[in-house]
Amino acid sequence: MKGPTVAKTEFTFDDLKRILLDGAGADEEIDLDGDILDTDFESLGYESLALLETGGRIEREFAITLDDDVFTDNSTPRALIAAVNETLRAAALVDA
């Protein structure tokens, strides 16, 4: 699956699941389509390296730069989605 060529303005739960799967695969024990919004990435089987890869893919696809500690500060999908969207909004303001 290829990301869009034009930068998108909203980062969704589906975007996150797709990027996680492409970049880091999935643990056989974990159902990414389950109720995981508030589950720690670590409990989902994603350690720091997988999150670095995921972060890099989000940055490229959405043309943003995330803080180095974005995953330390946002350890669940819900928190990360909010943080990425905040960065996207800030970037849109700069562009405007």
Added chain:
Amino acid sequence: MARRVVITGVGVLAPGGTGTGAFWRMLSEGRTATREITLFDASGFRSRVAAEADFDPRAHGLTPREICRMDRAAQFAVVAAREAFADSGLALTGLDPHRTGVSLGTGVGAPGALDREYRAVSHDGRLDLVDHTYASPGLYDHFVPSSFAAEVAWAVGAEGPVTTVSTGCTSGIDSVAHAADLIREGSADVMVTGATDAPISPITLACFDAIKATTTYNDQPGTASRPFDASRKGFVLGEGAAVFVLEELTAARRRGAHVYAEIAGHAARSSAFHMTGLRPDGRELAEAVTVALDAARLHPADIDYVSAHGSGTRQNDLHETAAYKLALGEHAHRIPMSSIKSMIGHSLGSVGSMEIAASVLAMKHHVVPPTANLRTPDPECDLDYVPLHAREHRTDAVLTVGSGFGGFHSAMVLTRPDRRTA
């Protein structure tokens, strides 16, 4: 009686000066060789600092053909091997080629040449189906770094067991350990061994940028490598080679060779945990240290200096400090230890051999090199890391360690040969 293995020749090619003499001067003066990258335009990268060697292959007697076919790392290895071989005096007393082998370490092989070749065959990344007609004849040898060991074997005339050891960042210890094993078991009498790496290339920078492992002190290149310091921001790439001549002790004495040190023990253990992550308790590294000490029949109290891995990442510094406390007990607080990566950066595989060279020289001079740039110690790293300045210190036995990707941990104990009786 078991065959004992000693170092009788040393050759170093390091950032900050070529040759063993220049290397030791830099370390003992606590100078750093980290700087803004000059080997290529690194302006697009997150981390743009490295410790580069000022290296002119022609000045070291390499022919145009040799320069053309060898990656920079192979060139380093040949130059360092020639220095070590000359230093050993074996060229004068003669060599039995069949009883002489090579064990050469490299962490990452030839990324510089591969990067350059890839650009050529892919027309700067435009072709997926690369155009092989643009490849140089040496491309295969850049892929398969046994070519490095072959170059060294040709340089010294070795026809015994020859191989390249490539265990990532422990290559520089593991290659020398392998050489020592071959002499001990009787497969060779002389081994030319050590390690080489020249990883400062765009592809290497890019992958370490991606895992945010390298420093972002781009505005303070000279003080960018800060192991055990609270302000550290990751490791600084380095490059270089260190090569040794190893011999069986009685043979070395018989020919009147200068004996630098004995390889008294070594061991390797694996975390079996994660390719890049470290278990915080340092237990596998501690186990490697304990087994290496046992092999050397030494007690932690006997160790006078530890040449630390000290890569300058927080993860490593805590892991390593924990490992020393586990393995050395109360002595961990007493033994001076330092990371020369603060001065010469982290050349991935070869740095392990460069640290063996530093250990040998520390024993020769009874001076331990410092950890440069250690001005604000991390409170969680509470051992004696010899900050800023070298220290005069009686040094008869040294422990040197390395940790690397794959979860590999290696430890080696070196002693002055007159230190213990068999």
Added chain:
Amino acid sequence: MSARTLVTGIGVAAPSGLGVEDFWAATRVGKNAIGPVTRFDASSYPSRLAGEIHGFDAREHLPGRLVPQTDRVTQLALAAADHAFADAGVAPGDIDPYGMGVVTAAGSGGVEFGGNELRKLWGRGAKHVSAYQSFAWFHAANSGQISIRHGLSGPSGVVVSDHAGGLDALAQARRQIRAGGRLTATGGFDAPVSPWGWAAQLAGGMMSAGAEPERAYLPFDEDAAGYVAGEGGALLVLEDEDSARSRGARTVYGELAGYGATFDPRPGSGREPGLRRAIDTALTDAGCHPAEVDVVFADAAGTKRLDREEAEAITSVFGPRGVPVTAPKTTTGRLGAGAAPVDVVSAVLSMREGLIPPTTNVELSPAYDLDLVAVRPRTASVRTAVVLARGRGGFNSAVIVRAVD
């Protein structure tokens, strides 16, 4: 050093078969596994044949989290490792983790992964390079991943001696066991079938340009004109004899009884190459007389000079037509660092069945005084086998495997 080092488990990932039984079923009858390259469009390259492992889907063999972070060579290595440990019947917890290690030989490393990342770097920019590039292409990836997957906390080793490396790895593994280890997983793998990998193979200058799978790789034949490259390798579980007996290892395939390695004199010296010395060293190490050897698995380089050197070395040790010689790699092409461990597997399976697998397609050149097991398999009692491997630059290695009663 009295206890022997035994082979107690084997795993194979070869073009002729994934898994030991498929592999042997094809190898024992000389079934061809060389064909046109399908992993990429090779029509623009002068060499268009390969030994590929068809139908290998990493997702069926590896945990999902491992697939994106591994090159194909590591995926093949991990699949073979799973087979080898299952075959040995060793489960986590059976043996102290510090007593178990791994030593693999690597050749080109993670070529396809590395090529993809280089393309991203130069085609799209540095920020497009994967975090996994930091280890996926380096030569230690296979040992690291196998150590992690099977909980091997003893020493991890990696050797590179081009195509000879697979035997050097086995010797290093035996050394670990003799130093006090109980078990070491060992072997070698290569996976060069990608455009970037092909560029390197072609640069080496010894690839066959033949277009017919049965005529392209003809070692010891008058028409020898280079090799066909293949992918894969084998992983063996080596175990200290006492340890194997005490845990009741269910299969003992044989003993790793001898090893020797040498390096050729500098090119142009005119002196004898080192292969004969490697064989002699291995025989001495095994305490074995040449007359006891029942078969030699040849390196079979497939070029005139190297074939002649090898034939002369074999003849000088064993006498003219003194020992059956075979090269089943004619069915798969040369698997780089994986070639020799696969031959060691063939050697122990030859002992098990009492059958020497054939060298396919080859009509022995009259220039060589060899007893080549050509075209058809040969029934024979095999108790002692020699495996030879040579690497670019002058690496020579020999291993002796012996049956265990």
